[in-house]
Amino acid sequence: MAGGTNRAGGQGRRPRARDIADVLGVSQTAVSFALNGRPGISEETRERILSKVREMGWSPNSAARALTGARSSTLGFAVARAPEDVGSEAFFLQLIAGMQSVLSAQRYGLLFQVVPSIKEEIALYRRWSEENRVDGVVVVDLRVDDDRPRVLKELGLPALIAGARDPLGRIPSVSFDDAVAMRTVVDHLVSLGHRAIAYVSGEPAFEHIRRRREAFTAATEEGGVAAAVETADFTAEDSARATLAALAHMDSPGALVFENEVMAVAGIETLRTRGRSVPGDLAVVSMEDSLICTAMRPQITALHRDTLRFGAVAAQQLRRAVDGEDVRTRDMPPSRLMIRGSTDPSVEAG
Amino acid sequence: MAGGTNRAGGQGRRPRARDIADVLGVSQTAVSFALNGRPGISEETRERILSKVREMGWSPNSAARALTGARSSTLGFAVARAPEDVGSEAFFLQLIAGMQSVLSAQRYGLLFQVVPSIKEEIALYRRWSEENRVDGVVVVDLRVDDDRPRVLKELGLPALIAGARDPLGRIPSVSFDDAVAMRTVVDHLVSLGHRAIAYVSGEPAFEHIRRRREAFTAATEEGGVAAAVETADFTAEDSARATLAALAHMDSPGALVFENEVMAVAGIETLRTRGRSVPGDLAVVSMEDSLICTAMRPQITALHRDTLRFGAVAAQQLRRAVDGEDVRTRDMPPSRLMIRGSTDPSVEAG
Missing domain, CATH: 1.10.260 (434 Repressor (Amino-terminal Domain))
Structure with a gap:
């Protein structure tokens, strides 16, 4: 130490x-x-x-364990979402798998828990800290005005934010640069000649989505193209609704950007039922890549994040924080835009 | 106790x-x-x-802990798959979330670990047992001739198989009845008048897939319809290849059954590129349901398993085994076939 x-x-x-x-x-x-x-x-x-x-701010018990260097050899990972939503996100399990790839080798365990709300997540952190159940925690889904960084700092529990930055810099983070990612997408679409781009976006209460929306507005302005933002939850139904709302603003040749792959598939199928072809009438990009993007025809152009590597880096950084090292906020390498048939007909194999 | x-x-x-x-x-x-x-x-x-x-077969240390009733208050869950594959399966994370819904209330933790092979998974069980890291383990992806039940029985580590039955009955299990599930699918297709059914199946080395294949052969024979089985890995590419191979055996009106939703989407898109419509020319069923099935148009008829509930039952049963109770093998209620537009045009909203 x-x-x-x-x-x-x-x-x-x-x-x-x-x-x-x-x-x-x-x-x-x-x-x-x-x-x-x-x-x-x-x-x-x-x-x-x-x-x-x-x-x-310490209980004598947990202080005693900390002093003797007694470790739980476990990191904690709580997610405040409905269990159904968690299961539908490949992202979380890949993040866990990536973390485990580092932790297993160190004989470290990962305690994963789904909680109903941020409030309960904070209560869990207090309990974990008090009972010395974990040596540190990884925090995801950072909200705008999130209270977790403050509480974790007070508890003195080593922590790392994965997927967003704490705007006040209280807790170090590992994240993808969401602004650069969105600019890459918009630049690609502008370079293809699209003059109108709509973004079917997730809730801006999430810090990473707020950043994406800001970057979308800035990049479309700079590109001199018409822009529209529609908000949808992560369901197929709501994405279909938001796609139709976005279409009302669109002149061909236009493009649609979706927050994730399920929303993109729902959007493409909605366009098809309205007799609009992809990419002939409208180009489509997903901000998340997954197997489903390559299962579609045309395949869906998507931003590919190395989530496994991301999980591994998050685990390494959090382990360093647990060991008392100076851990700084870190960005992952830029996400790669996988250009496929949904934006560029020339790359489509059929 | x-x-x-x-x-x-x-x-x-x-x-x-x-x-x-x-x-x-x-x-x-x-x-x-x-x-x-x-x-x-x-x-x-x-x-x-x-x-x-x-x-x-006990180390003095772990025996001492067992005797004093000292518990780790943690259950173990190891998955022997490539990390990329684990992340793409909503099933695993829903199972984890379902288990956590029971365990959190009991202040029990879940230690999740991805391992490269069954051999390493067994080594991990030995280590967990020796170090008293977990009170019991949940075992998934049971293979035909799997060595894990024997080892776990020897170690005396409470265990529960989730998703398949130990053919030798050494370890209790909680599973879906895969034979009944497949019969439900075949009966639905036969009742719609299909005279030829192809099954684009996963690897039969998995116990639950072996059972599905046996049931498919039996049910199509009894139904008096032509049947074909093609094996594919879980990728979109291989599913597209297997779909084309299956098509060679098919006379319209026919139907295709896919092992999971990614394979089903790849199959449907392959059919579309060949000018075959769903369900006009060919009906399609997925043996797994997910958000993607309702994002497609037509929506994909799929077997819906309550994986969250399944995880909760698995955790309850394993906790009972840890407490020394008599735990018997148990089947989940029959999976529900969600009949949608990919088999029945009358239910399609558009």
């Missing part, structure tokens, strides 16, 4: 016997004895040490 | 101090002292007890 201060800008710190001993002018041994309930120190010293520890 | 014998037919048993004490004619206290390395018994007695415990 590195002795230096943690400059990560947000990781907080687990207490060290020396820090407490220095503050109170007692020996490190006394601190250890007090926390572990062992005899050999006066009751008064014990009380002073315990109240200092509580003042630092 | 129930005192009765475990009649689960396969759970093995964790050692109890009384059993060891009875066999050796020593006191239960002596057994506890020996396992915990405490003084107060002769070296000879200690050695006799430890060698008996080892003979029973």
